[in-house]
Amino acid sequence: xxxxxxxxxxxxxxxxxxxxxxxxxxxxxxxSPDVQITPEVERVYRFIDRxxxxxxxxxxxxxxxxxxxxxxxxxYAICKHAFTKGHKVYLLTHWTYQxxxxxxxxxxxxxRDFNREIKEGxxxxxxxxxxxxxxxxxxxxxxxxxxxxxxxxSDIRMAFSRDVRGILLDSLPAMQGFRNLRDLGTVENPKGxxxxxxxxxxxxxxxxxxxxQGRWPMALGxxxxxxxxxxxxxxxxxxxxxxxGLKGAAEYEQLAGFKGQASIGMLSQSIVHILVVVLIxxxxxxxxxxxxx
Amino acid sequence: MNIWELIGxxxxxxxxxxxxxxxxxxxxxxxxxxxxxxxxxxAIGVYATLDQAVVPAVxxxxxxxxxxxxxxxxxxxxxxxxxxxxEIFATYLPNLTFLSRYPIAFVTGMGVGxxxxxxxxxxxxxxxxxxxxxxxxxxxxxxxxxLNNWIIVLGVVFALMYFFFSAQYKGRLxxxxxxxxxxxxxxxxxxxxYTVMARLSLLxxxxxxxxxxxxxxx
Amino acid sequence: MFRAPxxxxxxxxxxxxxxxxxxxxxxxxxxxWALKWDVIVSAFALVVGIDSLVMHHIRRVQRRQxxxxxxxxxxxxxxxxAWGAFAWWxxxxxxxxxxxxxxxxxxxxxxxDATMFSLLAFFIASAAYRAFRARNFSSSLLLLSAGIVMxxxxxxxxxxxxxIFTAFALxxxxxxxxxxxQYEGWGRGIRLVVGIAFLAVGIVLLWPVWLNxxxxxAFRFVVHHIQGLAGWIMEVPQMAARRGIDLGISLGSLAFAxxxxxxxxxxxxx
Numbered sequence: 017x018x019x020x021x022x023x024x025x026x027x028x029x030x031x032x033x034x035x036x037x038x039x040x041x042x043x044x045x046x047x048s049p050d051v052q053i054t055p056e057v058e059r060v061y062r063f064i065d066r067x068x069x070x071x072x073x074x075x076x077x078x079x080x081x082x083x084x085x086x087x088x089x090x091x092y093a094i095c096k097h098a099f100t101k102g103h104k105v106y107l108l109t110h111w112t113y114q115x116x117x118x119x120x121x122x123x124x125x126x127x128r129d130f131n132r133e134i135k136e137g138x139x140x141x142x143x144x145x146x147x148x149x150x151x152x153x154x155x156x157x158x159x160x161x162x163x164x165x166x167x168x169x170s171d172i173r174m175a176f177s178r179d180v181r182g183i184l185l186d187s188l189p190a191m192q193g194f195r196n197l198r199d200l201g202t203v204e205n206p207k208g209x210x211x212x213x214x215x216x217x218x219x220x221x222x223x224x225x226x227x228x229q230g231r232w233p234m235a236l237g238x239x240x241x242x243x244x245x246x247x248x249x250x251x252x253x254x255x256x257x258x259x260x261g262l263k264g265a266a267e268y269e270q271l272a273g274f275k276g277q278a279s280i281g282m283l284s285q286s287i288v289h290i291l292v293v294v295l296i297x298x299x300x301x302x303x304x305x306x307x308x309x
Numbered sequence: 310m311n312i313w314e315l316i317g318x319x320x321x322x323x324x325x326x327x328x329x330x331x332x333x334x335x336x337x338x339x340x341x342x343x344x345x346x347x348x349x350x351x352a353i354g355v356y357a358t359l360d361q362a363v364v365p366a367v368x369x370x371x372x373x374x375x376x377x378x379x380x381x382x383x384x385x386x387x388x389x390x391x392x393x394x395x396e397i398f399a400t401y402l403p404n405l406t407f408l409s410r411y412p413i414a415f416v417t418g419m420g421v422g423x424x425x426x427x428x429x430x431x432x433x434x435x436x437x438x439x440x441x442x443x444x445x446x447x448x449x450x451x452x453x454x455x456l457n458n459w460i461i462v463l464g465v466v467f468a469l470m471y472f473f474f475s476a477q478y479k480g481r482l483x484x485x486x487x488x489x490x491x492x493x494x495x496x497x498x499x500x501x502x503y504t505v506m507a508r509l510s511l512l513x514x515x516x517x518x519x520x521x522x523x524x525x526x527x
Numbered sequence: 528m529f530r531a532p533x534x535x536x537x538x539x540x541x542x543x544x545x546x547x548x549x550x551x552x553x554x555x556x557x558x559x560w561a562l563k564w565d566v567i568v569s570a571f572a573l574v575v576g577i578d579s580l581v582m583h584h585i586r587r588v589q590r591r592q593x594x595x596x597x598x599x600x601x602x603x604x605x606x607x608x609a610w611g612a613f614a615w616w617x618x619x620x621x622x623x624x625x626x627x628x629x630x631x632x633x634x635x636x637x638x639x640d641a642t643m644f645s646l647l648a649f650f651i652a653s654a655a656y657r658a659f660r661a662r663n664f665s666s667s668l669l670l671l672s673a674g675i676v677m678x679x680x681x682x683x684x685x686x687x688x689x690x691i692f693t694a695f696a697l698x699x700x701x702x703x704x705x706x707x708x709q710y711e712g713w714g715r716g717i718r719l720v721v722g723i724a725f726l727a728v729g730i731v732l733l734w735p736v737w738l739n740x741x742x743x744x745a746f747r748f749v750v751h752h753i754q755g756l757a758g759w760i761m762e763v764p765q766m767a768a769r770r771g772i773d774l775g776i777s778l779g780s781l782a783f784a785x786x787x788x789x790x791x792x793x794x795x796x797x
Contacts, residue, residue, distance in 0.1 A: 031656055032332045032649045039509070039648075040516050043527050049682040052754050081637040082644040085514020086507065112573075113357035113622060117632060157361045159573055160566035162423050167562045170555070174563055177372050178365075225423065228431030240507035244500050247766040248773060251461075252439035261503065262510040263680055280527075281513040286681040288509050288652075293674050293691055295656040300670075300695070303660045304702040313627075317634030324635065328642040332649055337595075344596040346639040347584060348603025349631055354577045356611040356621045356628075362570035370567065377560075384564040388571035395575060396582045409575075410796050412568045414532035415539055417787060417795050419565045422543025424784040430547075432777045436770055461767045468771025489771075494665045496768035498672025499760055505651055505677055512648035515641055 024302025031295065038288040048279035049286070050270065056250060057267040060235045060257035063209060064094070069102035072200060072208030076222065077119025078111045079215035083239045087213045088122050089265040089278035090237040094211060095126035097272045099146060100139065103208075104190050108155040108176065110164065110218050116157045116180070119213075123152060149179070149188040156180035161218065165226035168197050200232035203256060214238040223249050237264065322523040325515060387412050440465050464492040533790040540788040607631055661699075672760055679757025689749040693732040700725035 064073065075094065079087045098105050107123055109115030131145040146152060155176040158164045167175040172194065178184055185191045193199070201207035210232060212222045219236050227234045233256055236246050240261030249255045259268055262285055265278035327342035366388070370381035392398065394409035442458035443450065471489030478486055520526045539561070546558035581604075588597035614621040614628035621628040661667040674691070678684035703722030707715050731745045786792040 026656070028653045028657075029333065031653045035512070035649050035652045036516075039512050040520065043516065043520050046527055051682050054758060081640040082511065084637070084641065085517070086510045113353065113361050113632075116361065117622065117629065156365070158365070158566055159362050159569040160562075161569075162427070163419065163562040163565035163569070166423070167559065167566070170559055174559055175566065177369055224431030225427045228427065228435065240503040240510065244496070244503050244761065244765055245769055245773065247761055248436060248439075248770045251762065251766055251770075252435045254435055261506050262513065263506070277517065281510065281517060282682055284513045284516070285506070285509060286683045288512075288648075289506070289677045289681050289684055290687040290691075292505055292509075292652050292655055293677055293687070295652060296659050296670065296674070297691055297694060297698075299656045299659060300661055301698060304698055307702065307706075313630060317630055321634045321638035325638050325642045328639060328646065331646060340596055341599055342639065344600040345603045346635065346643075348600040349607050350636050350640070351577070351581045351584060352604045352607030352611065353632055353636060355581065355608070356615075358570075358573045358577045360615075360620055360622055362573045366567040366570040369563075380560060381563065381567065384567040387564070388568040391568070391571045391575055395578045410532040411535060412571065413795060414535040416565060416568055416572060418536035418539025419543055419561065421536065421784045421787045422540035424780060425540070425544045425788070426547045428777050428781055428784075433774070433781075436774060440770065457763050460763050461770075464764055464767025465771045465774070468768045469774055472772070472775040490665055491668060492764055492768040492771070494668040495672045495760065495764045496772070498669040498674075499676045499765040501669070502673040502676030502680070505655070505673075506680065508645070508648040508651050511641060511645040515638075515645045518638070 020301060020305060023298050024305070026298075034291060034295075035288060038291045039284045042283040042287050043280070045283065046280075047283050048275040049283055051263060051266045051279070051282055053267050053271060054264075056258045056260070057264050058257075058271065060211070060259060061097070061268060061271040063206070063233065063235070063256055064097055064103070065101065067101065067103060067206060067208065071101075071103045071206070072106060072194060073098045073103050074106045074108070074197070074200065074208065074210040075119070075123075076210065076212045076214075076218070077107060077109045077115045077122070078218040079118060079213055079239070080111055080114035081118070083215035084118055085281070086239050086262045086265060086278075087215065087237060088118065089262070089276050090259050090268060091119065091122035091213055092126050093265065093268045093272050093274075093276060093278075094237070095123050095152075096130060096274070097268075099126065099130045099151070100272075102141075105152040106155060106190070106194075107153070109157045110159075110161055110221075111215070112157055112159075116154075120154055120180070123154065127152065148181075149183065150190055153185075153188055153190045154180040155185075162221050162225040165222060166229065169226065169230040171196050197226065197230045197232050200230075202231055203233050203253075206233050209233040209235060209256075211235045211237060214242060216242065219246060223254050227254055235259070318523055322519060325519065387415060463488070468492050468496075532796060533793065537788060537790065540784075672765075675753065676757050676760060679753045679755075685750045685753045688753045689732060689746045692749065693729050693746075696725045696729035696732065700729055 073094065075091065077087075077091065095105055105123060107119045109119050127146045127148075130139075133139055134142050134145055148154070155172075156179065158175055164175045172191075173185055176185060179188065197210065199207060200210060210222070210226070212219050212234065214222075214236055215238070219238055219242060222236075223234065234254070235257045236249070236255055237259035238246060238261075240263075243258060243260035243264075246255065246258050246260075250258055259265060262278050262281055265276075266282045269276045269279050324342050324346075327338045330336055331339040367385055370378065370385050373381055390408045391412040392409070393402065393405050399406055440462060442462055444455070444458055444462065446452075446455055467485055467489035469489075471486050471493065474482060474486065517527075543558065543561060546554050546561075584600055584604075588601055610631065611621040611628055614623070614626040618626040618628075620626065659670060659673075661670050675688070678688040678691070700722050703718050703725065707718035707722060710718060732749065733743075734745060735742050783792065787795070
């Protein structure tokens with residue numbers, strides 16, 4: 017009984033140390049376990065996979081440094097997948113400079129790695145490397161949230177007349193024939209998709225103000241904190257899928273055929289989840305053993 | 310890797326441990342790191358606002374020909390009125406602070422107008438429509454689908470009733486409210502589970518940085 | 528004093544709301560330009576936000592609350608301002624890809640912002656250990672739902688779920704069978720039944736019966752289905768409750784928007 021009592025009154029600093037060890041030690045095993053693919057992630061992957069080559073993948077990077085561990089791997093995996101299928105990627109953000117830099121870093125690391133793979137001959141269907149303005153465009157940041165989304169439903173150039181480098185959008189080959197977000201088609205007849213990578217309320221704003229007006233295909237990738245609220249949109253058919261948290265990123269990586277940063281972190285995620293549930297059990301153990309009524 | 314990147318990674322690692330030291334107890338190292346962070350991020354915020362918001366806005370205004378240029382310049386003037394709210398103007402020109410109410414009123418009015426239409430069109434209608442699910446085995450649907458439909462319809466109705474009726478838990482209404490609470494507890498449990506997942510993922514990200522980028526152990 | 532701005536709110540709001548219903552020129556074009564105005568004015572609103580943040584800290588420094596910390600803040604602030612000005616002059620913009628200014632963001636802001644948020648991981652684990660108790664039916668349901676989702680959404684979580692749920696079932700059986708005698712009537716009967724039910728669940732999960740060539744069949748059943756159960760919880764009951772909550776919130780925001788439109792709510796102007 018005394019041992020049980022000790023187990024139920026562990027000092028918080030020991031708990032912090034346990035959490036740290038449970039997160040750090042699994043990394044040293046260098047194992048990336050296979051994750052079970054959920055239907056909501058698979059739908060997004062299959063949708064992008066089945067799009068005709070040259071389709072448009074618009075990515076809204078609405079997150080900051082505090083969400084990067086979860087969302088950056090999603091951005092990287094989606095960009096790699098899109099480039100492999102020959103799609104064009106367009107980046108924008110509603111999350112000020114943090115989203116802009118995070119989004120640019122993600123897309124540039126995917127571009128660098130893909131260009132290296134082209135040189136190594138892993139993509140025989142491509143001979144030339146990815147070029148900004150032709151294969152991908154970064155539109156940048158605009159304040160206004162819902163106003164920007166509504167503007168983009170009628171004319172993208174009203175919200176972004178130039179890309180992030182200051183070059184007129186009309187002069188970019190990737191922007192030819194891309195007037196507004198309705199050019200992404202519909203779910204039945206898709207020509208592209210908009211993927212919102214969200215850390216806060218902008219996901220809801222995208223669905224309610226953007227997708228509801230334009231009816232174009234949309235998916236959401238989000239931190240696990242806001243993921244539960246997006247299941248209502250999924251069930252109503254307003255979005256086609258959700259990538260939720262680090263697990264969602266790991267699932268997408270697995271479907272795309274590589275083990276990236278998210279997959280590497282999944283062993284730690286498992287071990288520390290088990291630790292937290294065991295800690296909750298120990299807390300309740302003490303509670304019920306001591307409770308007389 | 311060049312020398313600046315190496316210095317940067319070491320600085321990042323030192324600052325990471327400075328913040329982690331807060332777990333033991335609040336200490337001067339943590340406070341020093343926190344103040345440095347606030348100073349640097351506030352200054353970056355100033356540049357971000359100027360370079361990413363104000364300069365493009367004014368440049369967009371210049372981009373349009375003819376009467377549209379005048380229209381967008383008027384927007385810039387309206388926007389600039391809000392600058393009367395800045396501390397420096399409030400101290401030296403307090404009589405003109407009222408001008409800052411106009412751009413705020415404009416943005417608020419726009420937001421309100423957009424909300425009124427789009428919340429109904431983008432949320433209420435689709436979500437209510439999606440709740441009208443078949444509750445009886447009309448076309449030979451799977452029993453699990455029918456059960457799920459019942460749970461969804463009852464869950465939405467009871468959870469909504471819980472928030473609308475602040476009544477005592479007595480009688481039939483009390484039973485309805487109790488069922489509503491049950492659904493809400495399941496939802497909150499799932500939300501807690503996902504919140505734990507999110508926070509732990511952030512820690513995984515930091516430890517990955519320390520082990521991979523700093524110590525090159527993995 | 529407030530009259531003109533309140534009228535501006537009313538006119539702007541009414542125009543934006545009605546423009547959706549009038550697809551006749553020039554309304555769509557006017558709506559587009561009004562949205563453009565919104566984007567431009569919002570840009571300036573961000574300046575005020577940053578200003579209040581910066582002035583708050585400068586005022587704290589002027590009050591000389593602590594020289595070392597205040598000094599660090601000011602030094603960090605002005606060095607960044609100077610570096611940004613240099614980057615603007617040299618590279619055409621502080622956030623240009625070749626600019627060195629981003630070094631400050633990547634190696635000071637990102638690590639610190641991310642680490643401060645990651646502290647929450649420790650706090651949430653410690654808080655779950657100390658405060659997450661199955662005190663009554665509602666909190667037990669919360670705990671069960673959280674446990675299933677936490678274990679069902681990670682690899683190897685399914686293997687850990689079965690023994691943890693067995694232990695919990697046996698713990699609750701122990702508790703109910705110990706206290707049922709302190710109650711009378713229905714209370715006693717219910718607690719006895721619940722205690723026996725939990726005991727039965729615990730025993731079934733541990734029963735090493737050889738069924739269909741497998742040992743511990745109930746244990747394996749839990750392991751096999753926990754991920755599916757977690758998915759079901761997210762897609763059905765959680766989604767339903769969330770939709771109920773969000774419908775309530777959206778109705779509330781509509782009511783608030785109407786109040787702002789007609790001028791009853793004026794808090795935004797202070």
